[in-house]
Amino acid sequence: MKRELTCIVCPIGCSLTAEIENGKVVSVTGNTCPKGKAYAESECVNPMRVVTTTVKTVNGEPVPVKTDRAIPKDKVFEAMKLINKVRIQLPISVGDVIIEDVFGSNIVAVKNVGGENIE
């Protein structure tokens, strides 16, 4: 079986073709660097995604956050449900852990919000 993919590792967006046999990727073509091959292998067998979203503060202000590493794609919806339940207090600094261990990743703030000398 062949699967056509667009590599999302960098902005070039190479068109990849992965050949899959017995649930395993046996060849990848179209990539112009090794990262594309690794991406295609992961995407076909165990797709992963970094999640970017916001959490609300207790007064309703949104704070941008993301997973600090990719999580399984099929867990993104469950992760979003957990993230949407959270209400946090300000101030928040870049890198603060908002929720620990969400499918192997921490949810971290990506912007300073509230407090002195920060937005």
Ligand code: SF4
């Ligand atoms: S294969 Fe390499 S060069 Fe092409 S989009 Fe992926 S990371 Fe970028």
